Amino acid sequence: MTAALPLVLTVFVACAVEAIEALTIVLAAGLTREWRSTFQGMAAALIVLAAIVGVLGPTITLLPLTALRLVIGALLAIFGLQWLRKAILRAAGYKALHDEASAYLREVAAAKAAPEVAKRGISDWYAFTLAFKGVLLEGLEVVFIVITFGDNQRNLGAAVVGAAIAVVVVTVTGIAVRAPLAKVPENALKFVVGIMLTSFGTFWGAEGAGVKWPGNDAALLVLVPVVALVSLGYATWLRRVHRLSQAAARPPTAFSETEGVTN
Amino acid sequence: MLRALKSFGAFWYDFVIGDDWQVAAIAVAALALTALLVHVAGINAWWLLPLAAFAALAWSLRRATSGKS
Numbered sequence: 001m002t003a004a005l006p007l008v009l010t011v012f013v014a015c016a017v018e019a020i021e022a023l024t025i026v027l028a029a030g031l032t033r034e035w036r037s038t039f040q041g042m043a044a045a046l047i048v049l050a051a052i053v054g055v056l057g058p059t060i061t062l063l064p065l066t067a068l069r070l071v072i073g074a075l076l077a078i079f080g081l082q083w084l085r086k087a088i089l090r091a092a093g094y095k096a097l098h099d100e101a102s103a104y105l106r107e108v109a110a111a112k113a114a115p116e117v118a119k120r121g122i123s124d125w126y127a128f129t130l131a132f133k134g135v136l137l138e139g140l141e142v143v144f145i146v147i148t149f150g151d152n153q154r155n156l157g158a159a160v161v162g163a164a165i166a167v168v169v170v171t172v173t174g175i176a177v178r179a180p181l182a183k184v185p186e187n188a189l190k191f192v193v194g195i196m197l198t199s200f201g202t203f204w205g206a207e208g209a210g211v212k213w214p215g216n217d218a219a220l221l222v223l224v225p226v227v228a229l230v231s232l233g234y235a236t237w238l239r240r241v242h243r244l245s246q247a248a249a250r251p252p253t254a255f256s257e258t259e260g261v262t263n
Numbered sequence: 264m265l266r267a268l269k270s271f272g273a274f275w276y277d278f279v280i281g282d283d284w285q286v287a288a289i290a291v292a293a294l295a296l297t298a299l300l301v302h303v304a305g306i307n308a309w310w311l312l313p314l315a316a317f318a319a320l321a322w323s324l325r326r327a328t329s330g331k332s
Contacts, residue, residue, distance in 0.1 A: 082281035202312050210301035211309045
């Protein structure tokens with residue numbers, strides 16, 4: 001169980017971030033439209049996601065471990081670098097921070113404007129499709145992480161446990177507060193997930209290509225902090241560049257106003 | 264049918280590759296080079312992929328922040 005702990009924790013954090021985004025959409029659909037159709041949409045998406053894990057999970061484990069690590073490692077490294085790129089741009093101020101409260105308000109406004117139409121036995125088709133799409137799209141990222149991490153470690157069960165705990169914790173908290181989880185440090189969590197995905201993807205991809213890491217699995221204990229340090233370094237450097245360019249673009253009147261206040 | 268296939272392909276492209284396809288291309292090229300170095304030249308190039316990942320990230324961030332991506 002101790003050996004599976006890093007796997008469970010990594011999958012837990014990654015899946016919690018996705019679950020928070022899905023919760024925002026479900027709450028917007030349920031509170032502004034109708035809960036019955038929202039739950040039906042959510043249930044339909046969960047059934048599709050469970051089928052994908054049920055079919056893909058065991059099928060992928062049939063591949064030889066080297067080929068699996070090469071393909072999954074490459075995918076995970078690409079996926080992780082994409083997360084990390086966005087997280088660094090957000091941390092440096094070049095991209096707007098992901099804000100669940102404003103995302104919620106946008107969804108609520110759209111949900112209020114849409115007409116109520118009954119279709120295929122569902123009383124509110126808009127609420128159904130909104131919940132279905134939200135849970136399916138965010139859930140696909142969860143499925144990707146569960147299958148890649150679980151299959152690579154040959155421990156799909158532990159990965160499923162990590163994801164399930166994340167979904168339950170986020171759902172229970174969401175039900176308790178009946179509002180989007182805006183206070184969760186989502187952007188910081190996304191940064192951490194990007195670091196973990198990139199580190200594991202790099203490690204497994206290189207192993208799949210035939211590399212023998214110095215210290216075997218213990219190399220991850222060095223790789224993860226190095227990826228974190230380099231990423232934080234990029235974020236700090238870009239934040240500085242961004243501040244300097246903003247200061248340079250500021251009109252001269254703003255400078256004289258500030259001067260007046262400080263003097 | 265063709266439209267559905269197009270949007271299916273676009274979804275997976277956006278899902279895996281994301282905003283910058285060149286990062287994905289560098290990662291794949293670095294993996295291929297690592298395999299070549301290991302299996303053909305007999306060099307245990309464990310350092311290549313992390314270095315390529317850091318370089319790809321720096322290049323992509325530079326282009327994104329200078330408005331060239």
